[in-house]
Amino acid sequence: MRRLIILLATVSVLGLIIWAFMPRPVVVEVAAVAPQTIEVSVEEEGEARIREVYTLSATIAGKLSRISLHAGDPVVAQETVVASIGPAAPAFLDSRSRAVAEATMAAAKSAVDLARAQVVQAEATLEFMTSEANRASALFEKLAISERALSNAVLEQKTAQATLDSARANLAVRERQKDSAEAALLNGDANGAEACCLSLIAPVSGRVLRVLTEDEQVVQVGTPILEIGNPGNLEVVVDLLSRDSVRVQPGAKAEITGWGGPPIAAQVERVEPVATPKISALGIDERRVEIFLTLTGDPNEWQLLGHGFRVIARIALWREEGVLAIPVGALFRDGSNWATYVVRDGRAQLETITLGERNESYAQVLAGLEAGDQVILHPSDLISERIRVELLAR
Incomplete structure (x- = not known):
């Protein structure tokens, strides 16, 4: 009896030792492979901007009056005067330029005096030739002179008349040259401009976006003055990597977030056919x-979204309902293939699978699994082929 007790005790101790060193099941978290709706999208920063921004520029060189409009002020097409440009004051003359101008004016005055003297001379000649022509006409009627002598007298009268007309025209030219020389010596009025001669009218209805040149100043042709646009006609521009853009199709759904307001529904309008080289923050040469x-959502939801605002655009690339899906947390690489651990009969079984589309949560299973299979999420290095596992209680 004593031997039997010792034997039983020994067997019990050996059983306890064996049980203590036996591998225990690994506690794992599992998920079921089941049909899901998978949507693949790309997310990138973008910029909201008005489709048509009109930059009003100076059409003539002159003195721009101070702009009274400010950013946000409404304007009406073909009615609102946004800017006024008048003639600029003449430049001040230095001592050399003034001396040249004064000499030119003195010469112009002398030329006027000479032209007046020529007019007086031409008038006297015409008066004499007129009297000679009248005398020759009277003598011809009395047959005292020949017809040729009368013709010569009339010709000399007409020549004297043409000389007088030429002298008077020359006097007018010299007087205008004198006026021009005097104008070169003028410094203009104290304000530097005369009455305004040109008004710039708003080409479209909308609001002032930016006032580029506000203060009163002299501007050249083409100087930008302000920008006008319609805040209700917004679009969002996103720079995508060229490898992502090839999957974007016109009409694809999108969502705008990250601008400080609620998400806004949007739709892809067009994709540019040309990629532009850009340098990323990490110094990488990218093609975007x-x-x-x-924007297709309710306009009341994005009234506060303005021109130049930074946004986050999420564009749908692919979407399908009822596809067999596996959580991405259950996937890992087995060489060049995708694999997962499936729980069968309380043990982990390695399965190589074929995947299709995937997003940050689920991946499409094309082959290797069936609906209802239990896969291990986030398998650790304790998981291996045929190891016993215990499901984590939820």
Whole structure:
């Protein structure tokens, strides 16, 4: 009896030792492979901007009056005067330029005096030739002179008349030259400009976006003055990597977030066909394509969204309902293939699978799994082929 007790005790101790060193099941968290709706999208920063921004520039060189409009002020097409440009004051003359101008004016005055003297001389000649022509006409009637002598007298009279007309025209030219020489010596009025001669009218209805040249100043032709646009006609422009842009199709759904307000529904309007080289923040040379989005949500939801605002655009690339899906947390690489651990009969079984589309949560299963399979989420290095596992209680 004593031996039996010792034997039983020994067997019990050995059983306890074996049980203590036996591998325990690994506690794992599992998820079921089941049909899901998968949507693949790309997210990138973008910029909201008005489709048509009109930059009003000076059409003539002159003195711009101070702009009374400010950013945000409404304007009406073909009615609101946004700027006025008048003639600028003449430049001040230095001592050399003034001396030249004074000499030119003195010469112009002398030329006027000479022209007046020529007019007086031409008038006297015409008066004499007129009297000679009248005398020759009277003598011809009395047959005292020949017809040729009468013709010569009339010709000399007409020549004297043409000389007088030429002298008077020359006097007018010299007087205008004198006026021009006097104008070169003028410094203009104290304000530097005369009455305003040109008004710039708003080409479209909308609001002033930016006043580029506000203060009163002399401007040249083409100087930008202000920008006008319609805040209700907004679009979003997103720069996508060229490898992502090839999957974006016009009409694709999108969502605008990250601007400080509620999400805004949008739609892809067009994809630029040309990629532009840009340097990323990490110094990487990238090729990016501009994607233009149209806002399709309620305009009341994005009234506060303005020109130049930074936004986050999420563009849908692919979407399908009822596809067999596996959580991405259950996936890992097995060589060049995708694999996962499936729980069968309380043990982990390695399965190589074929994937299709995937997003940050789920991946499409094309082959290797069936609906209802339990896969291990986030498998650790304790998980291996055929190891016993215990499901985590939820």
